[in-house]
Structures are given as C-alpha cells and as structure tokens.
Amino acid sequence: MVRFEDVVLRYGKGPEILKHISLQFDPGSYHFLVGASGAGKSSLLRMMYLAQHPSDGRVALFGRDIAGLSRRETALLRRQIGVVFQDFRLLEHLTARENVALPLQISGEAGARSAKDVEELLSWVGLADHMDALPPTLSGGQQQRVAIARAVIGRPSLLLADEPTGNLDDRMAVRLLYLFEELNKIGTTVVIATHNESLVQRFRHPITRLSGGEIDSSGDSAAAPKREAP
Numbered sequence: 001m002v003r004f005e006d007v008v009l010r011y012g013k014g015p016e017i018l019k020h021i022s023l024q025f026d027p028g029s030y031h032f033l034v035g036a037s038g039a040g041k042s043s044l045l046r047m048m049y050l051a052q053h054p055s056d057g058r059v060a061l062f063g064r065d066i067a068g069l070s071r072r073e074t075a076l077l078r079r080q081i082g083v084v085f086q087d088f089r090l091l092e093h094l095t096a097r098e099n100v101a102l103p104l105q106i107s108g109e110a111g112a113r114s115a116k117d118v119e120e121l122l123s124w125v126g127l128a129d130h131m132d133a134l135p136p137t138l139s140g141g142q143q144q145r146v147a148i149a150r151a152v153i154g155r156p157s158l159l160l161a162d163e164p165t166g167n168l169d170d171r172m173a174v175r176l177l178y179l180f181e182e183l184n185k186i187g188t189t190v191v192i193a194t195h196n197e198s199l200v201q202r203f204r205h206p207i208t209r210l211s212g213g214e215i216d217s218s219g220d221s222a223a224a225p226k227r228e229a230p
C-alpha cells in the first residue's frame, strides 16, 4: 500500500529533513508514526498523500511509483486517500454537514442515503447539535472532529491522520481511535502520526519511530529490512 525506498527529503536547498527512509505499510495494516515535534512526521505523511515528492529515493502508493503519475492519475489516487490534516483545512463557508459530505459529492455518491450517513457520523463524533454550524463558530476540538468525519466518510483505502487527537480530551481521543479501528477492520490501511505516546500504547499496532529525520529501528517499527551489503 505504502512503500518508501531510501527516501530523502529536503525543502528547497535546505538540510535533509528525512534521511534515507525505507518502510513498508501493507494493505489493511494499522500503523502509528511517532516522533517529537519537528521529527518529520508531517513531511512523511505529505509524501503519502501526494502533496510532496521525495528529493531522492522512491515512494510507491497502491503499487505505483508516484514519480511517474499524470495529474489525472494523481487525482484518482487521491480519491482513495482520506486525510486528517493537522490544521483541519475545513472550508469555512460550508457547514459541518457540507464539509463532511464533500468527498461523497466529489466521488458522485451524494444522495439521500449518504446524507443520512453524514448525519449518523457527525452524531457519532458528538456533533449532533452542530451539523449546520460554520467551522469558525466551532471549537478546535469540534473542528477536528468534523475533519475526521470528512476523512472517513468515503471509507478510503488509505487513511492518513496527522495528530488527529491533538485538540481532543482523552475520552474523545480514544473514541475516535476506535472509529479508525472500525474502518481498519473493513479494510482501510490506517497511518496515524502523533506524539501522544500514552494514546499509542493503548492500542496494539506497529509503531514507526522517527527521530531527527530517521527511523529509529531500535523499537518496534515497520522499517523495511535493510538490504544486505554485497
């Protein structure tokens, strides 16, 4: 589903933010990506949702090298990926309900049935009383829940979440991680970037640790095995 081979990332002429990263996330798996602030988690995710190309090395998604994708192929792949952005990226002029329905509209699935799905999901994340609110009138945690609902409503093949529980209290954070578990059970590959170690420890999923732009292979990571020297 996701494969990085010897990936290096620099922004412009700056230093190497990610250094020779090799990893593999298989279809249907669930991974935590853990690291301190600035370790490179968001940068790694950005390559997984095709917003960033590596400076060196190879990134393959759904078995395709992202380097050779046309704009149309990129757009089609993106439709299979749900993303929870760290800064939410909700459309401010659309209500919570309309924001969540957006992926269904884009994929042509909008209708009475899907409108009901949107309402059920918003209720499940505790926003039954805020469905018609505009994002600027919602709290940070409420906006984060709208962003999560929008990312999962289309049952994506790959769900990428960048610090998805950063604005939530512990009870709601655990509830939302269970939502990701449910999605994973029906086949979605899940990758969650976070620095919340205690939350990660509550779930039994492989952990990939990033430190200073490198995978810390002393732990339980999904780093692809290093090639043997010839």
Ligand SMILES: Nc1ncnc2c1ncn2[C@@H]1O[C@H](COP(=O)(O)OP(=O)(O)OP(=O)(O)O)[C@@H](O)[C@H]1O
Pocket (backbone or CB within 6 Å): 011, 014, 017, 035, 036, 037, 038, 039, 040, 041, 042, 043, 044, 086, 195
């Ligand atoms: N667009 C950019 N241009 C230049 N440098 C960047 C850019 N985005 C990130 N960086 C740098 O890359 C490094 C890794 O940042 P990144 O956001 O990937 O880390 P992170 O682990 O997600 O951090 P956080 O948990 O604080 O979000 C940081 O030193 C950051 O300053």
